[in-house]
Amino acid sequence: MQGDRYTRLISWLKVLFPLAALGLLSTLFLLSRAIDPGQAIPFAEKEVQDRLRDQQITGPFFTGATSEGDELSFYADVLTRPDGQTGMNHAENLRATINTPEGSTFRLQSDLADFDIAKDVADLLGKVILTTSTGYRLQSEKITSDLSGLNIQSPGAVHGTTPGGTLEAGAMSITQTDDQTAPQLVFTNRVKLIYKPKSKSE
Incomplete structure (x- = not known):
């Protein structure tokens, strides 16, 4: 009895497998007819040349650590090497995070960013936002950051909110001290702090 079932199963499979293969081949032929080989490639000639020259990377993500133990990561919409310059990169819509061994976190975002590997520096430009x-x-409008360690500088004016209120300053720096304590956030050049105490409900 069991032998008869096995024989019938083999007979059915001999029929089903060729039918399944035929169905797959038919689908491939239908799909191939839907594609027009003569259709224009969806890239203009200038865009192709720009990609080849600038060596563009879409959606790059990088993560690593410095010798001091700071964990770094960044994401961008587009990363290019302008005019083929070695050691130079240009990023659009940058998002970066720095986590220090002491537990501090710094997040940076900017419209544009230029990386100079030789000088070990990144220039964040446009609307640059720093959160801690x-x-x-x-x-x-501009913040610079070392690539190999925690050294963030704003050579121009900064403004925003702090745990105690609103703040304006002509310059800012964040550096790591030698004794490995928490990084120091320093404001200089006509610092203006408006204190806003929290309500009891907060």
């Missing part, structure tokens, strides 16, 4: 795990949210 200690409650600061600051904005500047």
